[in-house]
Amino acid sequence: MRTTEATSLDPARTNLGYLISISGVTMTIEDYLADLTPGCPLCGTSETRQSRRELRARDLQRRITQLRQRLEDIERSPDEINRLRPRISDMCGTCQMLMTCISSPTDAAELCERIRKQITDLEEEINELARAA
Numbered sequence: 041m042r043t044t045e046a047t048s049l050d051p052a053r054t055n056l057g058y059l060i061s062i063s064g065v066t067m068t069i070e071d072y073l074a075d076l077t078p079g080c081p082l083c084g085t086s087e088t089r090q091s092r093r094e095l096r097a098r099d100l101q102r103r104i105t106q107l108r109q110r111l112e113d114i115e116r117s118p119d120e121i122n123r124l125r126p127r128i129s130d131m132c133g134t135c136q137m138l139m140t141c142i143s144s145p146t147d148a149a150e151l152c153e154r155i156r157k158q159i160t161d162l163e164e165e166i167n168e169l170a171r172a173a
Contacts, residue, residue: 081127082135083107083158097169100162107162111155118145134158 079085084106085099114120121142128139138154141147 080130080132080135082110082124082131082138085132085134097166100166100169104159104162104166107155107159111152111159114148114152114155118148121145121148121151 083103085103110120110124121144124139125143128136131139138151138158142151
């Protein structure tokens with residue numbers, strides 16, 4: 041049975057700013073809920089998280105982290121494409137575009153290049169958000 045403990049992180053934060061510990065892993069309730077939201081199998085994003093403007097930079101960073109992990113997975117084993125391909129309908133629009141014409145492990149180099157470009161674009165967006173703040 042899983043046990044959950046909640047402690048106040050900072051009273052000035054929202055009601056989601058509490059630390060919880062589930063099976064020895066400590067995280068904020070907000071992070072826990074974000075991880076429950078099913079997202080794109082490639083980048084991990086979800087429409088719900090994208091629409092929350094105040095969390096945009098953090099969500100972009102999560103996408104970058106997820107894409108980097110997938111990039112490493114594909115570089116290590118091009119057969120990873122065979123696992124991702126059937127899940128294309130579950131992917132966000134951006135990742136569906138990345139997967140266009142990617143049909144076999146022989147397309148791994150092309151997909152890796154597209155993912156690298158997407159990561160660069162997301163990093164530029166984070167920088168623009170930081171300059172605008």
